[in-house]
Amino acid sequence: GNSVTQMEGPVTLSEEAFLTINCTYTATGYPSLFWYVQYPGEGLQLLLKATKADDKGSNKGFEATYRKETTSFHLEKGSVQVSDSAVYFCALLTQGGSEKLVFGKGMKLTVNP
């Protein structure tokens, strides 16, 4: 079946630290992969996505590369800011028939000044 496994937090970092959030997936075929972010008090927002192997999604300084060989889509940012404090969800979009998003458990990140 389809599933997403990601690092569980919570994680606390200092401003300007390097961030990596691991995400691996199990899926039939080659699904599209996503990172969603949920800021406090707001709904989930699409952060970035990749639709095929070796694609790199990027947005707001965050990057993730679709690695088919390792079935991974790790999220990275070289220098986090306080405003990056949020919950981050890795997700895949299932293929065939009705398309649905399958989410990881989410990881809460707190960035301190």
Place this chain on the structure above:
Amino acid sequence: GAVVSQHPSWVICKSGTSVKIECRSLDFQATTMFWYRQFPKQSLMLMATSNEGSKATYEQGVEKDKFLINHASLTLSTLTVTSAHPEDSSFYICSAPKGVGGETQYFGPGTRLLVL
């Protein structure tokens, strides 16, 4: 960007009562909306797909008589938790896809339900 709202943002109710949660797409039309449930420290679990003009499609293990879904218009879907019990306490989130392919989904801020 597109906006999806939910109402109420949180609700406390007595066991045995029914609770209705609304999901609205504010600046676009959505023939399909999705309802998720999220437990603490758990991922979002898709409950059902709400379809305008037809019956909702429920995921395996979700009781359709317990969680009534009505897609009343192209901008409104409602989830009614009937005869709520404490185990129904959870965070309920809706989303609506915009554009071709459904990859771009816009999420509501969620509704926290507490059943006493």
